[in-house]
Amino acid sequence: MDGIVDPSIAVQIHGLAKTYPGTTKLGCCKCTKTSPFHAVKGLWMNIAKDQLFCLLGPNGAGKTTSISCLTGINPITGGDALIYGDSVRSSVGMSNIRKMIGVCPQFDILWDALSSEEHLHLFASIKGLPPASINSTAEKLLADVKLTGAAKVRAGSYSGGMKRRLSVAVALIGDPKLVFLDEPTTGMDPITRRHVWDIIQDSKKGRAIILTTHSMEEADILSDRIGIMAKGRLRCIGTSIRLKSRFGTGFVATVSFVESKKDNSSASGDLHEPVKRFFNEARIHTQTFFNMADLT
Numbered sequence: 001m002d003g004i005v006d007p008s009i010a011v012q013i014h015g016l017a018k019t020y021p022g023t024t025k026l027g028c029c030k031c032t033k034t035s036p037f038h039a040v041k042g043l044w045m046n047i048a049k050d051q052l053f054c055l056l057g058p059n060g061a062g063k064t065t066s067i068s069c070l071t072g073i074n075p076i077t078g079g080d081a082l083i084y085g086d087s088v089r090s091s092v093g094m095s096n097i098r099k100m101i102g103v104c105p106q107f108d109i110l111w112d113a114l115s116s117e118e119h120l121h122l123f124a125s126i127k128g129l130p131p132a133s134i135n136s137t138a139e140k141l142l143a144d145v146k147l148t149g150a151a152k153v154r155a156g157s158y159s160g161g162m163k164r165r166l167s168v169a170v171a172l173i174g175d176p177k178l179v180f181l182d183e184p185t186t187g188m189d190p191i192t193r194r195h196v197w198d199i200i201q202d203s204k205k206g207r208a209i210i211l212t213t214h215s216m217e218e219a220d221i222l223s224d225r226i227g228i229m230a231k232g233r234l235r236c237i238g239t240s241i242r243l244k245s246r247f248g249t250g251f252v253a254t255v256s257f258v259e260s261k262k263d264n265s266s267a268s269g270d271l272h273e274p275v276k277r278f279f280n281e282a283r284i285h286t287q288t289f290f291n292m293a294d295l296t
């Protein structure tokens with residue numbers, strides 16, 4: 001594959017494919033035959049240097065497999081990808097790529113016995129940060145992810161949200177030019193999720209981020225561009241506004257009523273008037289929903 005043509009591009013993906021060998025049981029009568037499983041069936045896209053790109057899709061779409069191919073965890077079986085000009089297919093390229101990336105995996109890879117401060121010191125050393133800068137780097141990242149108060153507490157006692165925040169901090173250590181965040185907010189309560197969104201928004205400057213999620217709201221809020229994946233293929237790609245206008249199926253508005261203490265009549269007695277009043281007078285939060293069935 002040719003080298004980078006456009007200097008504004010961080011990642012060029014050219015027909016990336018991943019086939020797992022002999023994993024699908026065909027299941028006819030007593031037949032134990034297996035066939036290869038095509039988890040990613042040729043992905044084509046470019047991601048700009050200062051862009052947060054969201055890979056959105058249902059379970060099993062191939063998002064994590066794509067990320068594991070781009071980060072060298074899983075060898076690709078077709079196509080190629082260039083990260084800042086280095087190919088994931090070449091071992092020299094991959095060793096350059098590892099120096100430029102940060103990864104927050106789908107499942108936290110943390111040690112229960114180590115504190116968040118110790119985790120960051122460990123990963124900073126592995127990434128080759130100058131020893132003199134490790135303390136200040138760890139302190140800043142802990143402040144960014146709001147874990148300063150728990151810096152010396154063992155990660156084993158952290159809540160799920162704290163562990164995810166620590167994993168995001170680990171991904172950002174060493175100021176990588178490209179960060180992979182694989183479902184960084186899965187399983188979080190709404191407040192913690194908002195908090196992690198703020199952290200991600202703050203860390204966008206000057207780097208490319210590839211984030212996977214099931215949440216359309218998350219993709220909408222965070223991303224510069226969204227790619228929707230299903231069954232191993234990229235079904236559509238574009239900005240949130242473009243995808244909404246093309247695939248949006250309407251809006252859902254949530255309206256809550258507070259029953260008046262003076263008025264004994266039930267709020268559900270006559271909903272029409274208050275709903276009309278609410279719509280006419282108030283700015284309401286609405287969210288577009290895609291019809292996934294149209295895309296799969």
Ligand SMILES: Nc1ncnc2c1ncn2[C@@H]1O[C@H](COP(=O)(O)OP(=O)(O)OP(=O)(O)O)[C@@H](O)[C@H]1O
Pocket residue numbers: 020023037039057058059060061062063064065066106214
């Ligand atoms: N090591 C493996 N061997 C065989 N099949 C695999 C392997 N890893 C993943 N798969 C299959 O590849 C498909 C894509 O999985 P992948 O984890 O990439 O999806 P995903 O979009 O990240 O889903 P989720 O949102 O649930 O994490 C799934 O059908 C999965 O079962």
